[in-house]
Amino acid sequence: xxxxxxxxxxxxxxxxxxxxxxxxxxxxxxxxxxxxxxxxxxxxxxxxxxxxxxxxxxxxxxxxxxxxxxxxxxxxxxxxxxxxxxxxxxxxxxxxxxxxxxxxxxxxxxxxxxxxxxxxxxxxxxxxxxxxxxxxxxxxxxxxxxxxxxxxxxxxxxxxxxxxxxxxxxxxxxxxxxxxxxxxxxxxxxxxxxxxxxxxxxxxxxxxxxxxxxxxxxxxxxxxxxxxxxxxxxxxxxxxxxxxxxxxxxxxxxxxxxxxxxxxxxxxxxxxxxxxxxxxxxxxxxxxxxxxxxxxxxxxxxxxxxxxxxxxxxxxxxxxxxxxxxxxxxxxxxxxxxxxxxxxxxxxxxxxxxxxxxxxxxxxxxxxxxxxxxxxxxxxxxxxxxxxxxxxxxxxxxxxxxxxxxxxxxxxxxxxx
Numbered sequence: 001x002x003x004x005x006x007x008x009x010x011x012x013x014x015x016x017x018x019x020x021x022x023x024x025x026x027x028x029x030x031x032x033x034x035x036x037x038x039x040x041x042x043x044x045x046x047x048x049x050x051x052x053x054x055x056x057x058x059x060x061x062x063x064x065x066x067x068x069x070x071x072x073x074x075x076x077x078x079x080x081x082x083x084x085x086x087x088x089x090x091x092x093x094x095x096x097x098x099x100x101x102x103x104x105x106x107x108x109x110x111x112x113x114x115x116x117x118x119x120x121x122x123x124x125x126x127x128x129x130x131x132x133x134x135x136x137x138x139x140x141x142x143x144x145x146x147x148x149x150x151x152x153x154x155x156x157x158x159x160x161x162x163x164x165x166x167x168x169x170x171x172x173x174x175x176x177x178x179x180x181x182x183x184x185x186x187x188x189x190x191x192x193x194x195x196x197x198x199x200x201x202x203x204x205x206x207x208x209x210x211x212x213x214x215x216x217x218x219x220x221x222x223x224x225x226x227x228x229x230x231x232x233x234x235x236x237x238x239x240x241x242x243x244x245x246x247x248x249x250x251x252x253x254x255x256x257x258x259x260x261x262x263x264x265x266x267x268x269x270x271x272x273x274x275x276x277x278x279x280x281x282x283x284x285x286x287x288x289x290x291x292x293x294x295x296x297x298x299x300x301x302x303x304x305x306x307x308x309x310x311x312x313x314x315x316x317x318x319x320x321x322x323x324x325x326x327x328x329x330x331x332x333x334x335x336x337x338x339x340x341x342x343x344x345x346x347x348x349x350x351x352x353x354x355x356x357x358x359x360x361x362x363x364x365x366x367x368x369x370x371x372x373x374x375x376x377x378x379x380x381x382x383x384x385x386x387x388x389x390x391x392x393x394x395x396x397x398x399x400x401x402x403x404x405x406x407x408x409x410x411x412x413x414x415x416x417x
Contacts (some may be wrong), residue, residue, distance in 0.1 A: 008043040012073045014334045015084035016061060017051040024296050026051075027085075032260060033084045033106060035210075040113050041402075045076035058094050070099045082109055085261070089138045107134060107263040122184045126270050129177040130263060132170055139166050152204045185275070200384065201359050201404065202251045203242070204277045206288035206305065208297035208303065209257030212320040216286060216342035217254040220352075237276055245349070247386040248402075253280065260296075267307055278310045282358050284351075289319030289339060290326040298331065314362075316354055322346065338409050360386065363402040368411060370397040376410050 013033050017026035024032070026049050034044045048069050049060040059066050060083065073081055080102045087095070087105045095103045111134060114127040205213040217223050221240035234351055242252040251278045267274065277283065285301060288293055297318075304313050316337065319330040323341035330339060336354055340347030363385055370377050372395045385403030392398075403411075 009080060010045040010076055010078045010334075011037055011042045011080045011082050012045055012076065012078045013047045013082050013084065014036065014069055015047070015049050016055065017049050019051075023370065024233060024293060028293055028296075029084055029260060030072065033082065033099050036084060036109055036113065037336060038108070038118070040109060042080070048070050048072065051120050055085075058091065059098065060091050061094075063098070066098050070101075073099060080104060088264075092138065102374060106261055110259070122181070124144055125181050125184065127178055128415065129174065129181065130270070131172050134179070134263065136167070136170055136174075139163055139170070146167060173186050186328065188275070192381065200241070200251045201281040202248055202253060202276070202279060203282045203355060203359075203360070204253045204255060204280035204285060205284050205286055206255060206277055206301060206310075206315075207257060208301055209259050210221070211286045211288045211291075211297070212255055212342045213257065213286045216284075216318070216320065216340075217252060219254055219345060219348060221341045223254070239276075242355075244359070244386070245352050246356055248356070248359070248380060249383060250281075250355070255279075260300050262300075262304065267304070274308045274310075277305070277310055278313070280310070280313055281312070281362060282355065283313050283315035284318050284355075285315050286318045286320050287330070288321050289330040290321045290324045294319075295331045297334075314358060316351070316358060318351060356386070360402050362404075364405045364408045366399075366401050366403050366408040366411070368397075368401075368415060370399055370400050370411075370415070371395060372397065374414070377414055378408060380411065 013030055015026045015030040015033065030047055030049065034047070037044050048065070050065045052061070056062045061069075069081060072078075078101065080094070081104075083095075083097055083103070083105045085105065086102070086107045092103055092105070111127065111131050114123075114130065118124045118127045205217060207213050217238065217240070221242050223240045237256070239255045240252050242250050244250065255274065255277055256270065258378075285298070287298055291297060302311070305313075315335065317333045317335065319337065319339045320342050322330075322339045323344045323346055330337075336358065338347055338354055339353050340351055342348075349368055366381070366385075368377075368381075372392070378397055378399065381399060381401045381403055384407045385401050387399060387401045389400040390397060
């Protein structure tokens with residue numbers, strides 16, 4: 001017997017229009033919130049925008065607009081109202097009373113998507129930490145009963161309120177999660193130290209969510225990373241070896257996408273993931289070159305990179321999705337850039353050449369005479385860099401290569417030079 005498919009939860013979206021002060025307009029931000037809602041498996045029934053000069057302290061949008069939202073939600077049979085801005089605990093409590101329905105904000109929605117997408121142990125720990133940090137100041141809205149008295153000798157007195165008990169438990173859980181994430185970070189540091197013994201330069205993919213980073217990762221390395229037309233399709237980092245056309249290899253790292261109004265505490269919770277970006281030799285800033293808000297998306301990414309300490313890392317701006325129709329030109333940028341289609345492969349050879357050129361500027365020009373009996377050293381030079389000249393005379397290889405300074409030092413030491 002087949003069961004009828006469950007209908008998706010209907011939601012009403014609410015945004016405030018602050019005019020020119022916002023990085024994205026209210027309509028653009030609301031469109032992104034609708035995409036987030038669909039990613040979470042929700043059905044958007046209606047949208048409401050309220051122009052404000054100053055946010056209402058109790059409800060954000062004022063009682064008149066709250067009544068409009070209540071009627072709309074009732075007419076649509078909506079189970080949830082989602083606000084585009086982060087609500088204070090008091091605002092959330094007031095709105096749920098006035099709307100008589102569940103109320104969440106953009107931060108809570110994003111954290112729910114993270115929870116759906118996390119697959120690795122580290123990803124699940126990071127998501128839980130971010131969720132608990134979000135929950136901590138909101139515990140007051142979940143408990144309203146009085147203190148419970150203890151029983152028995154030595155226990156009489158006011159005791160702890162349930163709220164205090166829950167806060168203590170949440171604090172203990174947060175401390176435990178931080179310890180476990182520190183262990184994850186130490187493990188990743190050990191893996192990074194092993195990689196540095198044969199120090200491939202690391203190239204990290206960064207960009208606004210749904211800009212095509214995972215598709216580009218698959219095109220360059222056949223990594224098999226999940227690539228969907230959804231926000232936050234990739235949450236856990238993936239590392240693969242990328243062979244450059246003229247010789248040499250780099251490690252390519254795919255990371256979580258950034259987004260407008262990133263949840264408070266995101267950088268702290270995802271520190272062990274984002275540290276791969278800060279330690280990279282080169283960033284590929286992937287931009288949806290056909291998106292009408294490409295410039296705003298780039299500013300959001302640059303702001304997050306500054307926040308995680310990666311603002312000074314060299315980068316190539318990669319304008320993706322150029323196979324899609326559209327007359328608009330990509331924004332002007334300072335520094336190297338290229339236009340590609342990760343899906344069709346257009347422009348990929350030019351991107352690889354630009355990556356190699358940028359890596360070469362950070363390599364050492366190394367000359368060596370290597371006996372044929374030490375073919376292992378020649379293999380290291382070929383694998384870790386780019387051999388530009390090579391000749392064989394009297395059982396000795398005369399080699400010139402562009403390699404990381406650490407590799408040049410290791411080969412010199414092995415040759416006794």
